[in-house]
Amino acid sequence: ERNGIDFAVADLSEADFGRREIRLAEHEMPGLMALRREYAEAKPLHGARVSGSLHMTVQTAVLIETLVELGAEVRWASCNIFSTQDHAAAAVVVGPHGTPENPQGIACFAWKGETLEEYWWCMEQMLAWRDSDTRGPNMILDDGGDATMLVHKGVEFEKAGVVPSATDDDPAEYQVVLATLRRSLEEDPQHWTKVASGIRGVTEETTTGVHRLYEFFNEDKLLFPAINVNDSVTKSKFDNKYGCRHSLVDGINRAVDVLISGKKAVICGFGDVGKGSAESLRGQGARVTVTEADPICALQALMEGYDVDTLDNVIESADIVITTTGNKDIVTLDHMRRMKHQAILGNIGHFDNEIQMEKLEKSGEAQRLNVKPQVDEWRFSDGHSVIILSEGRLLNLGNATGHPSFVMSNSFSNQTIAQIELFTKNDEYPLGVYRLPKHLDEKVAKVHVEALGGELTKLTKDQAEYIGVDVEGPYKPDHYRY
Numbered sequence: 001e002r003n004g005i006d007f008a009v010a011d012l013s014e015a016d017f018g019r020r021e022i023r024l025a026e027h028e029m030p031g032l033m034a035l036r037r038e039y040a041e042a043k044p045l046h047g048a049r050v051s052g053s054l055h056m057t058v059q060t061a062v063l064i065e066t067l068v069e070l071g072a073e074v075r076w077a078s079c080n081i082f083s084t085q086d087h088a089a090a091a092v093v094v095g096p097h098g099t100p101e102n103p104q105g106i107a108c109f110a111w112k113g114e115t116l117e118e119y120w121w122c123m124e125q126m127l128a129w130r131d132s133d134t135r136g137p138n139m140i141l142d143d144g145g146d147a148t149m150l151v152h153k154g155v156e157f158e159k160a161g162v163v164p165s166a167t168d169d170d171p172a173e174y175q176v177v178l179a180t181l182r183r184s185l186e187e188d189p190q191h192w193t194k195v196a197s198g199i200r201g202v203t204e205e206t207t208t209g210v211h212r213l214y215e216f217f218n219e220d221k222l223l224f225p226a227i228n229v230n231d232s233v234t235k236s237k238f239d240n241k242y243g244c245r246h247s248l249v250d251g252i253n254r255a256v257d258v259l260i261s262g263k264k265a266v267i268c269g270f271g272d273v274g275k276g277s278a279e280s281l282r283g284q285g286a287r288v289t290v291t292e293a294d295p296i297c298a299l300q301a302l303m304e305g306y307d308v309d310t311l312d313n314v315i316e317s318a319d320i321v322i323t324t325t326g327n328k329d330i331v332t333l334d335h336m337r338r339m340k341h342q343a344i345l346g347n348i349g350h351f352d353n354e355i356q357m358e359k360l361e362k363s364g365e366a367q368r369l370n371v372k373p374q375v376d377e378w379r380f381s382d383g384h385s386v387i388i389l390s391e392g393r394l395l396n397l398g399n400a401t402g403h404p405s406f407v408m409s410n411s412f413s414n415q416t417i418a419q420i421e422l423f424t425k426n427d428e429y430p431l432g433v434y435r436l437p438k439h440l441d442e443k444v445a446k447v448h449v450e451a452l453g454g455e456l457t458k459l460t461k462d463q464a465e466y467i468g469v470d471v472e473g474p475y476k477p478d479h480y481r482y
């Protein structure tokens with residue numbers, strides 16, 4: 001703690017460097033800067049206490065400072081152990097007007113290379129406001145749903161009157177979650193009910209977190225309303241696709257710098273992330289095969305000119321294998337046994353269970369040789385080795401710096417608008433999972449079209465009537481798929 005701000009970051013002296021990159025990013029994030037201008041007077045987030053769990057990057061720093069400019073108090077943690085950019089974390093603690101000796105920013109708990117125990121400790125700190133009995137968070141901003149899950153699980157254990165305890169069969173990370181919950185409940189048996197009761201809602205960034213929210217809702221377990229930011233068109237059809245098109249090769253290049261041209265690559269999953277990822281590797285001249293379970297996405301891949309096959313059929317010849325499914329057990333230990341010597345294996349989906357990392361570690365079949373941070377060679381006893389990036393976690397954020405500012409400006413404009421909606425119009429959102437209305441999606445797009453110098457065609461009244469829309473939009477019905 002310094003100057004009344006509690007924090008845990010790698011090195012506050014990196015704040016200057018962080019600030020220089022934040023300044024460059026601000027120019028590339030016109031959506032967020034437009035929202036700052038629009039709400040400069042109104043400060044709609046005045047009174048909001050936002051607990052945020054989202055990759056602590058330079059772009060996220062611009063999001064955080066936008067929330068602050070709109071009136072919010074903010075506490076932050078990263079949603080991945082490898083994704084923090086330490087200079088960005090330092091800069092948000094110091095703030096635009098502070099110094100490392102006199103920080104004036106926000107409480108932030110994040111550094112690159114956390115252990116799982118540290119990760120969940122950071123999550124707890126991010127949710128634990130000072131005098132939190134009376135002033136817990138009233139909003140959550142989540143990416144992947146870990147913060148939301150912690151609160152929900154805590155309440156579930158409290159209601160059931162059961163002490164959280166793990167069995168050996170539980171995945172390693174879940175054991176840490178249970179230990180975290182046990183500790184907090186020993187201190188205060190009603191801790192999580194109190195936290196949950198103050199929360200007006202959550203806005204969720206990504207596919208995997210949205211999936212978890214609908215699950216809570218369908219099981220009647222959802223504790224507060226949620227806005228699904230991911231399914232704004234200007235989020236998933238841009239960030240997931242064009243973001244990954246940029247940051248997948250960036251991650252691979254920074255990790256191993258192999259020539260991608262001519263190599264055989266496999267992209268598992270052809271949803272939004274898979275589409276961007278496949279294009280990313282094809283753009284470098286790789287020969288790309290796609291695996292899919294959904295015939296519609298498989299057909300899309302074929303129409304784009306990719307081969308579609310099963311991983312079992314192609315694993316022996318693949319040079320690069322990337323998972324993008326948001327599902328588990330996509331690349332199994334058996335696949336790794338069969339891979340080529342020095343084939344590259346990575347994941348760009350939200351969680352590391354797309355690749356059977358835990359099984360690989362526990363099997364003792366392969367020896368881990370660390371090449372450099374977030375790059376490991378796993379050498380099997382027959383002599384072949386597989387190069388695994390970021391221990392199977394999101395490689396674009398672990399090995400590189402995630403998506404660039406301009407695309408994140410779209411995503412984070414939706415986040416900011418969603419926070420304003422849920423905080424200021426809470427009565428209009430009974431328990432449920434919602435998407436933002438289309439006119440707000442179009443508003444986010446418009447700012448970015450203008451920033452790129454595009455000029456929109458204005459419909460005449462007559463034309464608008466002919467196709468059944470308003471001259472000012474929305475231009476499509478809700479069922480339109482883009």
Ligand code: NAI
Nearest residue numbers: 206207208269271272273292293294325326327348349350
């Ligand atoms: P999506 O639902 O559009 O696509 C996933 C696809 O994987 C689906 O088409 C599904 O049929 C397919 N799939 C599921 N199981 C499969 C299997 N066993 N084999 C082959 N294909 C399978 O989801 P989206 O938006 O593409 O997101 C995917 C993951 O990436 C999520 O975990 C999401 O949270 C994450 N994500 C990561 C980002 C990053 O920067 N690294 C950015 C945005 C999302």
